[in-house]
Amino acid sequence: MHTKRPFGILPLALSRYGRLLRRRIVHICLCLLPLLTGCVPTQTKYLPAPRVLIPATLLGDCQVPVIPEHMTWGDSVLLNEQLLLALEQCNQDKAALRQIETMNNPRHTAK
Template identity: 50%
Template structure:
């Protein structure tokens, strides 16, 4: 058992990870296009296209936030 005493000397060293702030542009509310008072069927189709564009942009923002969070939570492989 005397051979195992060398392992009891390890000391945990904690290193602070840099804080990566999430840009305010990614946290901003997604714009809601104004609904016209009168719409034709064609206007409704165009409005739906506009809504889908807004949703796509919002999803890109959320994806960017997820990537930032993954970077925050990923272990630094090169750290010593």
């Protein structure tokens, strides 16, 4: 004797719906998991920058040309040229020192 159930299809439909619902919940959880791990605060650690060493050529004395005791007008012109070249080289060295100092201390820029 086999009795017919009036709702014989209902348990089958619920089991299919239940599997589909579980699968959707799993997909939703998998999508939300990266969002939860993305909210973890990170700690920023600042490291001091290495200082740039100043080359010894910039720290050396400026070469001053020798001034002879007896000069002609032509020698005087050549001496003036040598003195101006020495002054220009010293100014370039000082500009390079200022640039290195600016790189070492970026907050305190030279005016």
